[in-house]
Amino acid sequence: METNRLTREEIFKWCSIPKEELKNQEGLKTKLEIRKDKATVMTELGNMMADEVIEHNRQGIPTKWVLPAGPTDEYDIFVDRVNKERIDLKNLWIFHMDEFLDWEGRPLPVADTYESLEGTMNACFYGRIDNELNVPQEQRIWPRIDNIDYADELCENLGGVDTVWAGIGATGLVAFNEAPRSYCYRLSVEEYAQGKTRIVDLNDDSIIAMSQRSFGCCLDRIPPKAITLGFKVMLSAKRAVYMVATGTWKQTVCRILLFSEPTVEYPVTIIPKYVQDVVLYTTEETIDHPMSHETKGW
Template identity: 30%
Template sequence: MNFVNTVQGSLLEGFYPAGWDMEAIDRCCSHPPEAITERQSFWHADFNPISCNNVQELNVRMGHEIAMQIKKNREEGRKTALILPAGPMGMYEWAVFFLKEWQISCSHVYGFNMDEWSDGEGNTLPPEHTGSFQYAMEQAFYGPLGDLTVPVEQRHFATLEQLPTYAEKIAALKAEGAELVTIFGIGRVMHIAFWEPQYGGEFSSDQEWKQATHRIGAQLHPLTIEQNAITSFKSRTTLVPCRANTIGPGLFLQSDRIIGGCDGALSRGMQWQGLSLWTTLRHGPSRWIPSSFMPTLPGKLFFLEELAGPLQPGIN
């Protein structure tokens, strides 16, 4: 007795994205924990998932990876375009630490925040609002860097005015030889940024889907709302906006390198991100599962060891 053989006629019938094969997703999650790093045929040769014992280790290793990319490009005289998330967040403290320790100026860095809460018209929270992603980034990364920080004019946020300009600005930077690095987490519904899986139904092919650069006032999946209620709003669903501005695959799939993080463990053996992690690594590319494309790119995906499972009730 499980989801697949009881969903018909239930309140969840039709709730999940139409392109999801729940049996295939379940098969992705059925492997033993030690198998999670086994290479798959669709992975890029330079893509590597890296297990971390705890959140502290994950934060340090992600922060170090971000700082190293910035440092390397600085030393090579190359500009760096970063697509940045407002979560995971612990990595930014360590990125700042290493950059300050090494005294690396970020004057060559261009930051593009991947998403922002918005209303149906694309209007966003004011930057000083403590719930905005811009506020989070200023407090966690740009501000603490002090004199080494990214110039204000090189910081971009997913507002109604700025988000539509990302594609052109990133293309111009890449034409100058800049490296594009996407830093990301994976959503409960396997989104990247707020590019949700149900958008797959609006495109006739994966190729068409890959061209979409952004969306204004995007409708979020109900599970995305609940994920954020749990992880960012202390369970208070009523505070979570139902729409957001977000980049799309037309931008994040251009990445020269990716740095991902999965830290979605709760307390007492509970977690929310294990299925998302396993599906990302094992499903194979599908526009109905945006994160499934990330292993096709060079880079690293850091994850908490406990997310590997086993994903079975009563077994820790």
């Protein structure tokens, strides 16, 4: 069983590397692509999404993705190309990462509100695609409390997914796969990697982060529970693309995912152990770190 946490010395070392030297370091766990700013990153990613569907359609094979409800800027590019180039999405399967639940573990109303991730995706993604091109309803897979095993079983029947398009949290969450924190039990990396769709309590730091980013740190605005895909679905992927362009908020976790061995303390570090092709797309600001600029010897 995993018992060790990352040491301060390890984290400080990784955070102290100048951004210009990162690609030359030995032992990088992911490929690293640095772009000027968020707009550049998201434009490139939206085009990558469109190109993947076009290529799979050309080959006559389905496209199978895991998608987040944030970040969403890349969807502007993707949707625009779909409508202008008439890209057919009838053979696209989308496993949505997660959905908020209320304090009793029940779904909230589907609406164009922060608390409804399905409503968010309807507004910023599905609702903007021409009907004759759109993803069929039955191929939009949301984790549901009334059929909690459906996504996992369907993913297995489809032979896994092609690409996980993943935002990550400041403490390494992917979807709502957060670090398990309990005095009473612990999980190994291998156990966590086999995690299936489940209901979770959000960690306090995630609630604080989301409330600060969107609601002036009004903690009561953030639902306390969620239903999330586990890593079992996501680790079936051929490729994982991390989309991290939020500046100082993610500077440390980017260093950790580049260098750390797999650890449930930062779940994002588990993905490279199981997915062959993993790449981090980020910005110059996000991949920089203030500790790499500290004056030495004073």
